Amino acid sequence: MTTGKDTLKVWNFGAGPSVLPTSVLEKAQRDLLNYDGTGMSVIEISHRSKTFQKLMDETTSNLKTLLNIPSNYRVLFMQGGGSTQFSAVVFNLLAHKGDRNAPVDYLVTGSWSQKASEEAKHLGANVNIVFNTKKETGSYTSVPPKENWKLTGSEAAYVYYCDNETVHGVEFDSIPEIDPNVPLVCDMSSNILSRQVDVSKFGIIYAGAQKNMGPSGVTIVIIREDLLNRPSIENQSNPTWPIPLMFDYKIQADNDSLYNTPPMFSIYGVALVLEWLLELGGISAIQSINERKARKVYDVIDKYDIYKCPVDEKVRSKMNIPFRLTTEELESEFLKGADSLNMVQLKGHRSVGGIRASLYNAMPEEGVEALVQYMEQFAKSH
Numbered sequence: 001m002t003t004g005k006d007t008l009k010v011w012n013f014g015a016g017p018s019v020l021p022t023s024v025l026e027k028a029q030r031d032l033l034n035y036d037g038t039g040m041s042v043i044e045i046s047h048r049s050k051t052f053q054k055l056m057d058e059t060t061s062n063l064k065t066l067l068n069i070p071s072n073y074r075v076l077f078m079q080g081g082g083s084t085q086f087s088a089v090v091f092n093l094l095a096h097k098g099d100r101n102a103p104v105d106y107l108v109t110g111s112w113s114q115k116a117s118e119e120a121k122h123l124g125a126n127v128n129i130v131f132n133t134k135k136e137t138g139s140y141t142s143v144p145p146k147e148n149w150k151l152t153g154s155e156a157a158y159v160y161y162c163d164n165e166t167v168h169g170v171e172f173d174s175i176p177e178i179d180p181n182v183p184l185v186c187d188m189s190s191n192i193l194s195r196q197v198d199v200s201k202f203g204i205i206y207a208g209a210q211k212n213m214g215p216s217g218v219t220i221v222i223i224r225e226d227l228l229n230r231p232s233i234e235n236q237s238n239p240t241w242p243i244p245l246m247f248d249y250k251i252q253a254d255n256d257s258l259y260n261t262p263p264m265f266s267i268y269g270v271a272l273v274l275e276w277l278l279e280l281g282g283i284s285a286i287q288s289i290n291e292r293k294a295r296k297v298y299d300v301i302d303k304y305d306i307y308k309c310p311v312d313e314k315v316r317s318k319m320n321i322p323f324r325l326t327t328e329e330l331e332s333e334f335l336k337g338a339d340s341l342n343m344v345q346l347k348g349h350r351s352v353g354g355i356r357a358s359l360y361n362a363m364p365e366e367g368v369e370a371l372v373q374y375m376e377q378f379a380k381s382h
Helices: 022-031 050-067 081-097 111-122 133-137 249-254 264-280 283-303 328-340 365-380
Strands: 073-078 103-108 126-132 158-162 184-187 204-208 219-224 320-325 355-358
Touching: 022 264, 050 073, 050 264, 073 081, 073 249, 081 103, 081 111, 081 158, 081 184, 081 204, 081 219, 081 249, 103 111, 111 126, 111 158, 111 184, 126 133, 219 249, 264 283, 283 320, 283 365, 320 328, 328 355, 328 365
Parallel strands: 103 126, 103 158, 158 184, 184 204
Antiparallel strands: 073 219, 204 219, 320 355
């Protein structure tokens, strides 16, 4: 990312908060003191003002355009990051089911889906682990074939999965096929807006903005409207399970995400990123770019014995590429050399080590080329 002629050019491969488009940052810089002719910063205006409502409406509209969101879905702007949604999903969808004891299915392919399943258990939900690749294979590096899944079926309140595991670099190559009468819930925090997706296949999609959509502070929830409904108290087998106000999707929807003061600057940042994507040509355009960027890095990894990507080729992430070198000493040398070339935040997650290159939408191809050239040179010199 280049922020100006007098500033340092740095290629930020961090997994989140992620790189943002330079044009977005420049626009935010200009607006910081005077947003939309108000004479005030976007972080100073009232969230009840017509100016901010216009921003919310335009942001929602642009997201619906980019993702082709059907008319029977609502877009919510919530706080607390993706981790808060681990709880919100449980509260809301068991209330919709009308049975606190209904089973909930979790597909566990990495640390984030594992954390989500643990939170559901912590809240007392009847959790069914459809599969856990680490327990079954020793590592989070794959997605098992459908015939090995242990889905509950139509009795489940929902089926949950994480589309792209940021830490382990596992990304589903297709939408899981489940009972059509069961809501499919997906955490798309690290790959939303990176490729085309059929929203109509899902009950809920949520994504923390800070990995591929904007600055941290806001989480986008896309929910099918019928899931906001709850059966009457008389029909609930266990009605004594209140939903905390700030976790309640219906309250958020009824108040157009303005039940309390929303994360205004974060929403503004998302608005700018959506405008940037539309100007770029939309999801089909960025998907082609992302596929090309990822292919360049994986080609180098597969070309040299010094590198190894642990993830099964079919489910390799295009957003987060983890890889190892033959020794930890070489990894330290690699990271030191990258840092000297202003390629930063390439160190793998603390739980797995190694190297991780995050190639989010805003990472320019020029930055990927710089990384690929360095990887080539490092391999040839070792």
